[in-house]
Amino acid sequence: MSQSPTANQPLTLVVYDDNGQSLGPQSLPPVVKSETEWRAELTADEFRVGRQHGTERAFTGAYHATKTPGLYRCAGCGTALFAAQAKFDSGTGWPSFFAPVAKENVATDRDDRFGVSRTEVHCRRCGNHLGHVFPDGPPPTGERYCINSVSLRFVPLGAKS
Numbered sequence: 001m002s003q004s005p006t007a008n009q010p011l012t013l014v015v016y017d018d019n020g021q022s023l024g025p026q027s028l029p030p031v032v033k034s035e036t037e038w039r040a041e042l043t044a045d046e047f048r049v050g051r052q053h054g055t056e057r058a059f060t061g062a063y064h065a066t067k068t069p070g071l072y073r074c075a076g077c078g079t080a081l082f083a084a085q086a087k088f089d090s091g092t093g094w095p096s097f098f099a100p101v102a103k104e105n106v107a108t109d110r111d112d113r114f115g116v117s118r119t120e121v122h123c124r125r126c127g128n129h130l131g132h133v134f135p136d137g138p139p140p141t142g143e144r145y146c147i148n149s150v151s152l153r154f155v156p157l158g159a160k161s
């Protein structure tokens with residue numbers, strides 16, 4: 001299911017404008033950068049979490065309590081990842097969503113670190129580590145995408161890009 005962003009073939013991703021409207025599936029090249037390039041582009045926290053599989057401390061991120069309508073894009077490449085309509089208060093201290101805005105835009109990997117089997121979630125276009133998905137979320141999906149704020153960039157509804 002996961003596709004390595006180092007493979008250079010185009011990906012079919014669903015593109016959204018900043019009003020959260022789908023512009024439909026488009027064929028786009030993966031975003032591939034060296035570690036040096038990512039370090040230069042991202043903040044230290046964005047790099048540590050997004051490129052080194054880190055985790056921000058609970059209740060410290062910018063978006064854990066955000067309820068504003070809008071779209072959450074990838075901090076690495078701008079791909080639309082989650083809509084505010086799918087956000088819910090999980091009580092965990094991390095932004096939580098019951099679904100991605102488009103299943104095409106995220107990918108998952110098995111993560112067996114720390115002796116626990118979890119499902120890691122990342123941006124399908126650039127590989128930015130987002131968080132994990134758990135099967136204990138609310139309706140309608142029953143899934144809980146537990147996501148680091150620092151891996152996201154929030155675009156409030158109506159903002160012009």
Ligand code: FE
Nearest residue numbers: 074077123126
């Ligand atoms: Fe990305």
